Amino acid sequence: MILERENSQFELTDELIEQVELCVENKDDKELKRVLNEFHFADVAEILDELDLEDSVYVIKLLDSEITSEILMELDEDIREKVLKNLSAKEIAEEVEELDTDDAADMIAELPENRQAEVISKIEDEEHRDEITELLAYEEDTAGSLMAKELVKVYETWTVGGCLRRIRGQAKEVTRVHSIYVVNKEEKLIGRLSLKDLIVAKSDQKISDISKDTVDSVNVNDDLEVVAKVMAKYDLEAIPVVDDNQTLLGRITIDDIVDVLKEEAEKDYQMAAGLTGDVEADDSILELTRARLPWLVLGLFGGLGSVFIMKGYENIMETVPSLFFYTPLIAAMAGNVGVQSSAIIVQGIANDNVKGSMGSRLLKEVGLSLINGFVLALLVILFGFIIGQDTTESLAIAVSMMSVIVVAALVGTFVPIILDKRGIDPAIATGPFITTSNDILGIYLFFVLSGLIIGF
Amino acid sequence: MILERENSQFELTDELIEQVELCVENKDDKELKRVLNEFHFADVAEILDELDLEDSVYVIKLLDSEITSEILMELDEDIREKVLKNLSAKEIAEEVEELDTDDAADMIAELPENRQAEVISKIEDEEHRDEITELLAYEEDTAGSLMAKELVKVYETWTVGGCLRRIRGQAKEVTRVHSIYVVNKEEKLIGRLSLKDLIVAKSDQKISDISKDTVDSVNVNDDLEVVAKVMAKYDLEAIPVVDDNQTLLGRITIDDIVDVLKEEAEKDYQMAAGLTGDVEADDSILELTRARLPWLVLGLFGGLGSVFIMKGYENIMETVPSLFFYTPLIAAMAGNVGVQSSAIIVQGIANDNVKGSMGSRLLKEVGLSLINGFVLALLVILFGFIIGQDTTESLAIAVSMMSVIVVAALVGTFVPIILDKRGIDPAIATGPFITTSNDILGIYLFFVLSGLIIGF
Structure with missing residues (x-):
């Protein structure tokens, strides 16, 4: 039943969780210690992540603080917060004593402010206490906030x-x-x-x-x-x-930097996908809604904007109805091109490989989007030919789409660059933001240009 | 002029590059060595990334292979390839002798196949040669392909x-x-x-x-x-x-794992943004086109699909024109919701925190999207009221949109899960793939449902 950790990957099984739950229920402390001591603290944390809060607290209070302090640091943040709520300031201080200063400061920083001072005052080792206090004073996301005093x-x-x-x-x-x-x-x-x-x-x-x-x-x-x-x-x-x-x-x-890199990557990825805040698949519906709804509302406003624009062209519905059939396509192309351009630029900025002048970048982006746009325009004309669409209409649609693609690429490229120059994180300009603004702009341009070509 | 590296970040300046170029032009080897030896090999690599190929090769041939081997490993991949083309098999073997086995194997693996054997045969240290040959035999992306024999x-x-x-x-x-x-x-x-x-x-x-x-x-x-x-x-x-x-x-x-993590994160991010292959802002227009066009063509086909669907409803253009104004909005919402859902699931799968049964996940996703959809539907009805739209039409649009959102969320959630169960990287299901399929599906559903409500 007991999994050997050495030379074989730890696997979290239902049996194992049940076994631990049973031990807790029967208050079989000896067996519980025997079972859990087989595992690395990171594995124990995974087990506790699955237990009821009460059971987790029981385990944390049972085992030695030397181990539980490490287990606590590995727990899912939400669960750690709940467990710590169930420990006294004295008990938390004991955990903190066992941790390196960086982890200790992190654990304390997560506590509600009124508890922080209480916990700190209960740390017995004076040097450790002073060092933690020093670390807590550094601003978030600075080297000071991540460093340890141990060296x-x-x-x-x-x-x-x-x-x-x-x-x-x-x-x-x-x-x-x-x-x-x-x-x-x-x-x-x-x-x-x-x-x-x-x-x-x-x-x-x-x-x-x-x-x-x-x-x-x-x-x-x-x-x-x-x-x-x-x-x-x-x-x-x-x-x-x-x-x-x-x-x-x-x-x-x-190892701390690995965690930072992972978090940063996840944050950027989520931002690009239109999620605010740090959410996980297993968060509550409320937390997930809070992360998802804001960008959707932004997207909705964008969509309502295009409703407005199209309403303005209602009078041409009879003469050139096909234009209206192409609006989702135009919006999609504008959005996709914008996201591609912005993603490349945002990554380039992050990796310091966006070089050369704005002028040369402009030329490059225009050239690139002209090539892409031209190929796509040809496909649209071909499609129009196949479905027997009026040639002028097909041409108008293809040429307008091509222009929309160029503009969308420029927006996708330069909005992040400008944001970055102004000291704003360019990553916010990826995903829904670019998609939405390009959607409206694209549809507007599409009707204006088609109008010029077809003549309405 | 010379930057001190200790205690101050290295900064790649135009002056520095010019200074190096001048030294190369004048063949002032002594000064060149003096200047470059001030810097860490990773910094020298950054300088060489900016030089003409000829100048870079000159520098590589000039400096000791002890340093140049490390510089080569830090160069941009494309540039390293070009520089190695300009070195003889003997010269490459000398660089390889200086590298740890893992880097040595990487450098050789990048060479064209016919040169690999030649370079290997010129490695003088027999043990080093055998170890490199062993490492080259392991499959890509396995532990064997990344490990070093030095321990x-x-x-x-x-x-x-x-x-x-x-x-x-x-x-x-x-x-x-x-x-x-x-x-x-x-x-x-x-x-x-x-x-x-x-x-x-x-x-x-x-x-x-x-x-x-x-x-x-x-x-x-x-x-x-x-x-x-x-x-x-x-x-x-x-x-x-x-x-x-x-x-x-x-x-x-x-440190090697940090590089793997960074590459993985960039790959996922690019995949979500609709970029194939590993591109950088400074790649050539051709490379960038190759990375961008495929997904755009996919998006185009999706868009043409929706043209088809809407054409089928041409007859209701006169009676309920407003439906057509909402199609970009519907497509955008379907796309955004799909991307959000898939991003959360793809990350959850990567982090092993997608737990619970398919049934409970289904319920959660439906609940979540009903909440989001309901709020958005209210906003749509409010908007319709403000612009004086027919109430039945507003209702039909709002209710259909809500249904589209639920379906889009389900597609975004379950496509990655199903791909993952079949052993396919779920990350391909983010970005353009989900957006495009949700666009078509969304518009189709929108017309069908509106038709049922309004009655056409």
């Missing part, structure tokens, strides 16, 4: 042998030693070395002789996106965080 | 002291030591320990006494998505790769 630091004047001895002390508190940071006597970051360098070196060498004096670092106020970019570009697994005076404050590890 | 391995029977001595040898070849893998005499992976554990332990302790005997590993044939999921879930920075017999074959590090 291994040595002074440039130490010897390798002395260093190894002292590191034995420091390293016990640090889960993973990536780099050892070298500071001068003013605590300024001046270099780094790896454990490997230390092991390979001779015992009486001085740190300053074996340390690398180029060391990447980020400022404590840098945006997380910048941190992620630097770490990905230089393949770093940890990066030290300094203040404006180059004083070493903390470090950020790559 | 630090110790036998369970060694002592800590002996281990440290031997590691000094192995570690020189391994850029970063994350974990030390413990194997038994059959080379089977049986545990791991960190350098930290080793440093903290006493010299005469046996490895088997201090090593952790639970060790996460992946199978060499596991999909990269699985590897990424395991590493992110358990916050691993490296994971050993084993074969079916648990024999240790290699290891995958988190």
Whole structure:
């Protein structure tokens, strides 16, 4: 029954959940501990995500805070919030004591404000408490908000042998030693070395002789996106965080950046799909409605706008009815082209590969959309020919569509660029926003241009 | 002029590029080396990305292969391909000698098939050559294709002291030591320990006494998505790769997984935006057309489908013209709702949080879209009232739209689920595919239902 985690993937089965539920029901603490201790805390968190709140709280109160603190951090955010509500400030403080400062600060930051101070005051380890308080002060989405205070630091004047001895002390508190940071006597970051360098070196060498004096670092106020970019570009697994005076404050590890990257990607994807806020398939109907309705209402207004425009052309319904049959097609093409253009530009901006002048970009986009538009226009003329449509009408429709495509591509390209120049996240210009504005603009242009060609 | 990389972000300036170009033009090798050696290889790659091909090749041939091999790996893929075309098989082999096995195999895999064997035969280090050949044999997107052969391995029977001595040898070849893998005499992976554990332990302790005997590993044939999921879930920075017999074959590090995650996210985003293939803003017009036109043609066919449907209702143009004004709105709503639903489900599937039965999901989606649809329908009725539209018509439009929204949500939800169950990437069901099919379906339903209500 018990799944072996080593060498085989953990699988969350109904049997396992039932087994845990049964243990909780029977208050069979010994068996419960035996079962759960087989698993990694991330797996236990997955189990708890499936249990009733009451049962989850029971498990959290039962197991050692050394493990439960890690389990809590891995829980689904909504569930963690509910579980923490059922713990006393003292109990939360005990969990916090076990966590690294970065996770500890995150856990406290999620609490309601009135509880935060209470929990902090119950943390017994004074240094830990001060460090957490420091971290809580940094603004969201800055390097400071993600860093941990735990790191291994040595002074440039130490010897390798002395260093190894002292590191034995420091390293016990640090889960993973990536780099050892070298500071001068003013605590300024001046270099780094790896454990490997230390092991390979001779015992009486001085740190300053074996340390690398180029060391990447980020400022404590840098945006997380910048941190992620630097770490990905230089393949770093940890990066030290300094203040404006180059004083070493903390470090950020790559596993936290992986989470940031995943969240960013999901957010962009959702924004492009017309979802506001961070929703998941298993959220409540209310939360999902809140994420979905706003963009739909925007889309509705766009659609009502086109109703208005078309109503204005009601008088030509008898003479050229076919124009009206093509409006969904025109709207769709304008929307699709706009989304394509904006997606490429938004990604290009994110990856810093939108180069060259606005003029050359304009030319490129016009050229590109002319090619696409021309091929599509030919297909429309062919279609018109097959269904025996009036040739002038077909031509008018094809040419207008082509123009709509060019304009839609330009809107899709330049709206994100302009937003970005003004310091607004260009990602909001993808998806429904571009689709909707291009829908209206496209239909308007379509009627105006067709009118010029057919003559109405 | 020279930018300091330490403590300040590298910035690619026009002046810098000009300076490098000038050095190349004057064949001032000494100055060129001086300038470029100031920078990290990832920065030099950014500079080369901007140079003419000829100049880039000049720089690559000038600098030491120890550096240029890394620069090459950081170059834009298209540019790397062109540069490698200008190097002899011998020169490429020299670059490959400097790279870790995983990067070496990647570089060779990108070469045209006829050159691959030639380059491999020119690699002087026999072990390196054999390891690269082994890596090239693994299928794309498997753990084997991403892993490196470089790792630090110790036998369970060694002592800590002996281990440290031997590691000094192995570690020189391994850029970063994350974990030390413990194997038994059959080379089977049986545990791991960190350098930290080793440093903290006493010299005469046996490895088997201090090593952790639970060790996460992946199978060499596991999909990269699985590897990424395991590493992110358990916050691993490296994971050993084993074969079916648990024999240790290699290891995958988190920096490579970061790249995989970024690529996956960009691919999904592009797929949702209706782009095929991996394109960038700075690709050629031809490449961009190839990525954009296919989905646009699909959209066009969808649009032509709705032309057909509407043509079938031409006879009611005189009696209820307003229906035709609403078709772009209906198509937009059907498309938007479909994209929202599919995006949530596709992400849910990727994150393994789509739980519960199909029946409960059906109920939830119907409930959700009824709520959204109801609010939107009210707005449509209000709009009709304001513009003085016939009440029956407004009602018919509102009710039909609501039904279209429900159906569109169901299509958006269940198409990805069904694709996933059949082993097809559900991400293809987002974006243009869902939009287009929902457009046609929506307009068809709209006319049928309005007809039933109004009576035509």
